[in-house]
Structures are given as structure tokens and as C-alpha cells.
Amino acid sequence: MPWPVEVFAVLTILSILFVMYWLPTIVAILRRTPSALGVATINFFLGWTVIGWIVALVLALAAYPAERVIIIEGRAREI
Numbered sequence: 558m559p560w561p562v563e564v565f566a567v568l569t570i571l572s573i574l575f576v577m578y579w580l581p582t583i584v585a586i587l588r589r590t591p592s593a594l595g596v597a598t599i600n601f602f603l604g605w606t607v608i609g610w611i612v613a614l615v616l617a618l619a620a621y622p623a624e625r626v627i628i629i630e631g632r633a634r635e636i
Contacts, residue, residue, distance in 0.1 A: 582613070582617070585620070
């Protein structure tokens with residue numbers, strides 16, 4: 558028996574809310590920030606409050622990723 562459309566709608570909404578809740582952590586990981594673990598911790602414990610979620614998002618966006626240096630044929634180039 559196929560599932561009703563309402564089940565798919567509820568699962569879609571729950572998936573979107575899950576991604577929105579973890580958005581600061583996802584941003585921190587994708588930007589490879591050194592404070593990604595701190596952002597994840599704040600997001601886990603205080604993300605359910607609007608202020609905690611905003612703080613985690615600001616930390617994820619404010620922390621600049623560590624510089625990476627790639628050496629190609631004896632030359633150093635920053636990315």
C-alpha cells in the first residue's frame with residue numbers, strides 16, 4: 558500500500574527543519590573553520606534557542622578558514 562501524500566509532506570518539512578537547525582555546523586564544516594567543533598557544540602546545546610542558533614551561525618561565518626599553501630614545482634601559492 559503506498560504512503561499518502563501527507564507522509565511525504567511531513568518528512569520533507571522535517572528534513573528541511575533538520576538541515577536548518579544544523580546549518581551553522583554545516584557552514585563551519587564546509588568552510589573548514591578551526592572553530593567547527595565549537596560551533597557544533599553551541600549548536601547542539603543552544604541551537605534550539607534563537608539566540609544560540611544565531612551565535613553559532615555568526616561564529617561559523619566570522620571564523621576565517623586557515624590558509625592553505627600548495628607547493629607546485631618548487632613555488633608556493635596561497636589559496
